[in-house]
Every structure is written in C-alpha cells, then in structure tokens.
Amino acid sequence: MGLAHLQSRALLGLRAPNVTVEVHLANGLPSFTLVGLADVEVREARERVRSAIINSGLDFPTNKRITVNLAPADLPKDSGRFDLPIALGILAASGQLELGALASYAFAGELSLSGALRPVRGALPMVMAAGADADMREAIATGDIAQQWILPPGSAQEAALVPDCVVYEAKHLIDVVNHFRLAALPVESSEDTMEAGLSRVDSAQLHAALPQPQYPDMADVKGQPAARRALEIAAAGGHHLLMVGPPGAGKSMLAQRMAGLLPPLALNDALQSAAVASLGGHFHWQNWRCRPVRSPHHTASAVALVGGGSPPKPGEISLAHQGILFLDELPEFPRMALEALREPLETGTIHIARAGRHAQFPARFQLLGAMNPCPCGYWGSTLRACRCTPDQVARYQGRLSGPLLDRIDIHIEVQALPPQELMAAQEGETTAAIQSRVQLAREKAVQRQGFGNHALQGRALDAFAPLAPQAQQLLLTAATKMGWSARAMHRIVRVARTIADLDCENPEQALIAPSHVAEAVQYRRALRSVAQ
Template sequence: MGLCLVQSRALLGLEAPAVTVEVHLTNGLPSFTLVGLAEVEVKEARERVRSAIQNSGLEFPHNKRITVNLAPADLPKDSGRFDLPIALGILAASGQIDTERLAGHEFAGELSLSGALRPVRGALAMSLALHTLQVRTRLVLPPGSAEEAALVPGAQVFCAQHLLDVVQQFLPLSEGAAEPSDGWSQLTTTTLPATAHYADLADVKGQAAAKRALEIAAAGGHSLLLVGPPGSGKSMLAQRFAGLLPPMTVDEALQSAAIASLGGSFALERWATRPTCSPHHTASAVALVGGGSPPRPGEISLAHFGVLFLDELPEFPRAALEALREPLETGHITISRAARRAQFPARFQMIAAMNPCPCGYLGSRQQACRCSPDQVLRYQSKLSGPLIDRIDLHIEVPALPADDLLHAPAGESTQAIRSRSSAARQRAMDRQGMTNQALQGQDIDQHVALDAAAAKFLNLTAARLGWSARGIHRALKVARTIADLDGAASTQVAHVAEAMQYRRALRATA
C-alpha cells in the first residue's frame, strides 16, 4: 500500500506536456478524490475506472482512501485519456502490478465499463511532440490511437485492447514472465505509402483564365479570389485545386495529420493527402481560427499544408474574415486565453469564391442584374481593403454558354498542370529555399530579379492605380511565379503585366 507514479501526457496545442498521475492509498474513510485542474470528463474517470477494474476481475480497494493527483496542478487536463494511467496507478499502489516495471512507459486511453480500451484524440500529436523533444519512451495506447502514433519515425508504440492486456505485462516478476496476449502488440514505425487521390481538373470545361490562375497559385503558394455568377464553376475549380500542389513530404504529412488528430478527424486512408477545408459561411471567428478552453485548432489550422476554401466570401461574419489577416501573412495563429496560450500552425492556401453582386448576375451575358449600384457597392464593401490586399490573385469566372458546356472537349488534366506548377515551385525552392509567396523584405528585391523595363512599367502603373506597398509586393511575387513558369531567369514586362491583371479591384467587374 502506498504511493505510485504513472506517466502520461496532456495536450496543449501541438505540444504534449508531461503529466504525472500520482495515486496514494491510505487508511481512512473510503473515498475516491481526483485533483489537478481536471475537466468534467476527467473527473468522471472515477466511475469508469472503478467499473473497469471490477469487471476485469481485479480487486478495487473499496476500503481505502484513494487520492489521485494529476501534476502539474496548473495545467488543464481534458478528455478520457487519463483513465488507463489512473487505473494502473491504483493497481500498482494496491500491489497488484509491479510499480518499478511501469518506469519508461507512458500511457493514455479511455476505459469502457468492461475494461476495454477506447481510442483518444491527439495520439499522433503526442507521438510527434515526443519525437520533436527527443524523448525516448514506450507509448501504450488503445487500438486506433496506436496506429496513428506509430506513423512517427522511431516511435516505440504498443497497442493494448483491454485493461487486462496491459496488467499482464506489468505483473510482479515473482509471478513469472508475461504470457503472450492477442490483445498486446508492438507496432512497427513504417510510414504509410502516399495514396492521395484528388478530383481531376479536366472535369471543368472551358475557364482557361481561371485554370491559369490556379496554376500560378499552385506554383507560388498564392491565395486566390474567384468572382463570378452562380453556377459558373467556382466551387468545382476550388475543390480541385489541392491536386495541383506537390506531393506532401513526410514532415508535412505528419504535421497535417497531427492537427487532424487533435480535432479527432484523422483517418489513416487520408494519410499524405492535402486537406481541403470548406467551412460554411455561418462559421464564427473561433471556428475559423480556433479557440475554446483548452484551445482547439480551427479550420485554418486543419487546412495546414492544404487548402482553405471560403465559398460565398462576403456572407462570412466580418470578424471571422478579419481574423484571417494575420495568419495569411505569418502562417500560424496564436490563441491567447487568461490561463493558457497555444500556438497552431496555419500555413494554408486560401481559395475564396463570391458573386459580384447580391443577385449574382452583374456582368453576366445570360441574365440581367437586378441590383442597384449602391447595393453592389454595399455588397462588395463587406470585404475590407486590408483583406483584399492580402489575396494575391483576383480572377473573374464567367458563366459558360450552353453550347460550350455541352460540346467542349475535356480540359487539361490535373496531372499535366501539376507537373508544370511543381517544376516552377521547385525552381523557386532551389533559388531561395521558400515559395515566392513567402518572400519578405530584402528577399523580394534579391530574388524577383526585376529588369529595368519591367520596374519602370510597374512603377508607372502602380502610381496610376494607387496601389499600396503590400499590393506592389504581392504583384512582384506573382510576377516572379509567372517567370518561374516560363523558366525565365529575370522578371520581365510580360510577367509583370500578367500579374497586374490579377490585382484588379472588385468594382472593376461592374
């Protein structure tokens, strides 16, 4: 009888701070007390643990005063991930398993009332954090969570299906070696092969200008705004954009999967597939950027290394759209609360779509617009200048005539366009170690390589149009991407002229 320490991990953003589950059994009035800034679902572990131990045929110390402390006390703990370490601590403190043999292991898992182990969210994030911190430990996890954690190179992961499978591995040595169990296995850390499947851009007929803009966006990592009437193909184009991006590296796939694991949405069949997140336009600012207590990732983090598609852009709440301004620049989001501060990566490519006016038919040849100029201006003014300034490419997507839609041949395939955009992106990576969109400050002057005629043309046109400094820099980055697609060493007038066509103000669609 006495004190036992079992190691586990909490989740705070993509970090996995260590949590020591301290279990103390003592004589006194029978009770089961759980302390350590635990949320409601953690406190409910008392009932789950008691039933799981009893239904597994083990002895629960009913006649003892049980105190469980989750240290450190100022770190919030949530979810049922501490059920398994609490149960093992009680069994070790009561002498049913060997306390010393628990050293070098970390446990996480939710217990059912029968003692079966259920998966927990964030297993991959926990394993990735241990790998980043270079912590060598053996992770014991339930089925479904163990397979996620084993994707991290070098991770030592054991899968247990039932509480008894875990107990059998940590019996006192005096009782003999543990017998092999079908419910206990060590998983190999073999990375899954990439099996990414995307919809083909050949499904979209016509729209050559929009496809060109998608190719430029994929090559340089640029954000894109599609403006056109209803049914012109904006959503089809956006939903096929992820297929134009280069295949994910192992590190990118691990980071993307770890964030999805935090949100409980990761599936092994989507390994190394770039995510496309498309929140509804009623989504709040917290839903987009993340939040809550403890902080959870939002849509922009779930789209990390993928695509964030915002359809009906002006219909989103103003606060939600304005919250996107900083992540578009920095590639991460910091969630600050009174007690905790968490940072999530958010390096996504934003593809937005909108109608040019409330009725949607401004400038359409098929149907007349019913909106007054004031209504059009009010509708487009829902998007602030600073947000529009941060979108590199603006392209009009007109409605196709019925004859073109029915008889036009299939367009160029995703694979063909991806080969060109990936080659252009690789040129930029070889030259500067980052995509053109990520260039900042002196790197723009150094790597854009603007020739004299192009510099003069840009200077005159930008002054005439009244562009901001950010708008000029955005146009320079797009021009550099167009030059990379052409295989040119310097950025020329033709590249700048095409880039400036993608910086038109929205009211130019009238």
C-alpha cells in the same frame, strides 16, 4: 502503503507537456481523491476507473484511501486520456502489477465502464512531443527509460505514423494487465507470450498499407483557360486566390481541384497537418498525407474560423494547415470573421489567448475565396441580365475590406460559358500534368531562395525577384492608376516571380520580364473591372 507513478501527456494547444500520474494507497476512511488541476471529465475518471477495474475481474481497493495526483499541479488537464494510467496506477499500488515493468511505458486512453478502451484525441501530437522532448531523448539514449506507448485502437494507428516510435494497441484494460503480468514472469516462461495481451503496431506496414491521396481531376473542368492558369500559378507559388463570377460558372468545381495541384506533402508537413487535425478530433489515419481541404459554411463565426474555447482548440484556418481553406460566398461571412483572417494570412500562425489559458496553432494555408459580383450574381454576365443597382453592387463588394483584399495575391473573373461552347469544349488537361509543372516551379524557388515565392518579402524580394527596367515602369504605371498599396505591389512582384518560374527553365533568371508583370497585373483587376 503502496505508491505508484506512471507517465502520460497533457495537451495544451499543439504542446503536449509530460504528466506524471501518481497514485497512493493509504489506510483510513475509504475515499478516492483526484488532484492536480483536473477538469470535469478528468474528475469523472474516478467512477469510470472504479467500474472498469471491477468489471474486468480485478480487485479494486475499496477499503483504502486512494489519492491520485496529476503532476505538475499547475498544468491544466482535460479529457479522459488519463483513465488508463490512473487504473494501472491503482493496480500497481495495490500490488496487482509490478511497478518496475510500467516505468518504460507511457499511457493514454479512455475507459468504458466495461473496461474497454476508447480512442482519445491528440495521440499524434502527444507522441510527437515525446520525441521532441530533449530530456526524454537523453533518458532514452542513456537507457534510463525505453519510452513505449500503449494506446487504444485508432489512437495507436495514428501515433504509429510518427517515425521511430514503439506503439502497442490495447482494446481492453485486461489486455494491458495481462501484458505486464506476463512481463513480470521469468524470460524463459514468457518469451512466447510477451505480447499476448497487446499487439504492436508496425509503422512500416502501416505506411505501406495506406492508400495514395486521391483528388478530383482538373480534366473534368471544360473551358475556363484563364481560371485554370490562375490556379496553376497559385499552386506553384503558394498564393491566395479570389474567384469572382456568376452562379454556376465553375468556381466551386475549380476550388475542389486545387489541392490535387499541390506537390505531395513532405513527412514533417504531413505530421504537422495530422497533429492539428488530431487535436480537433478530425484526423483519420487513412487520410495520411492528404492535403486538408476545409470549406466552412458562410455562417461560421470568427471563433469557428480562428479557433478558441477553453481549453483552446484549433479553428478552420489551423485545420487547413498545409492545405486549402475554401470560403465560398465570401461576402456572406461575418465581417468580424473575415477580418480575423488578416494576421494569419501574413504570419502563418494564430495565437489564441483566453483567461488562464493560451495556445498557438500553425495556420499556413492557401486561401481560396469565391464570390458573386453582386447580390443577384449576374453583374457583367453575358448570359443573363443583372437586376441590381450600382449602389447594391457597391455595397455588396464593400463587404470585403481593402486590407483583406490586399492580402489575396490573385483576383480572377470566372465567366459562365455559353451552352454551345460548353457542349463543344474539349476535355481539359489532367491534374497530374499540371502538378508536374507546379512541382518543378516550386523546386526552382526552393533552389533559388530556400522557400516558396509566397514568402518573399523585404530584402529577399529585392534579391530574388528583380524587375527588368520595362517591367518596373509597367508596374509603376499600373499601381499609380489603380491606387495599389505597397503590400499589393509586393504581391504583384511575387506572382510575377512565380509566372517566370513556370515559363522559364533557368531558376537563376536575373530579371522578371514585362510580360510576367503584365500577366500578374491582370490578376488584381477582377473586382475593379466588374464594379466599373
């Protein structure tokens, strides 16, 4: 009897391995068997597919033995993305569609009982994986296949963000069926109606119609020149930052404006960020090229931050890839959750291992932390007296471990402004003006060493961030007095390199001046100063 095979993709972390959907119809007792290491929601596709075909006015082979194999058999499959290829495979195997016409397409989509198509998560990484597959590229180049995608509304627009891909949007199963019925007709009779059942998503028009990213403006922040300077340095060098200050001082307001200071996302970075968001079901194609800003509540668990589950899904640190992870009330987060951030802060990736499954997600984000200096929040404040004892202050600040603080480049104190000063403060500098300086500083770093200053380490740190003799002595004196680790000293040098890039016109400046090191040293004293 009939045999049909169609192409789709599974999701395993950010990887999207190719899956062949094989459908066989044979004589025998009527049955519908689905094999190939399918998860629960995939096995439930049998009832969705049966109802969708019948309610679309098509013939379901009720008197046949139907076997569906999702190959390779050892690859886990989940979600309802295989509904559409399974349904089309049954129709092709039963002779209602021409099998040859399906060979040059890949399919993904969840079917409702009425036959309407619903969007699926991960459309963007699936299409990206198809473009990165060497065997697939070779087959396309030789003309063996011409890979095109048919996806539901929403998923089609998401996938069309990938350059040089052909994506069709289908709203209903019958739209896809009509497309291939017409495609099977002679050219002269179907030339004007080839795309009657589907609509092609034009990638160029889609990109042109997308709005420009919008962020809150730094001009709204009055006063706080030291904090504004620290944010500019952090943005220019890609450094992590911790703000310490009383309630209402403006820490959250400053953090919300950090993303606007960063340079626009490059295409590859935007695709990576959008792909991770698509895996978690959080991506909206209207937010294309917007820097992600994630601000989980302080009750978030370690799994919520780093990711997990079965199958593994990205956590907040991966959803913040190429953007900002803002942790307000930092000491209130569970200790295990904070300690889980240590490796991703260094490596920029997170590897999640579970029984039978593992996945790796990118996690190159900028950490912005905000905290009060004590439980009541007013230790060291000039506006209100603190009610906490020194022991309470020490215990509160002790919730942040030394290794975690070592990995945060900049620590600043954000003091609340007196009412008179706040009312008389002038409007601050705009985000656009600061972003132009940030972008220029980043370009200097890339021109000099090929990457941002936050990634300087080892020999690259010695080669591209040499200190003047006076600057070396200043750093040695400060490190000895403060008891800094080697990691903390290296981060001081990185921050000083960024300060020099912001202040100097020559990106090839040989030595970092003492003034740059002195300013960088001041950005490691916020917690220590309020605890004294």
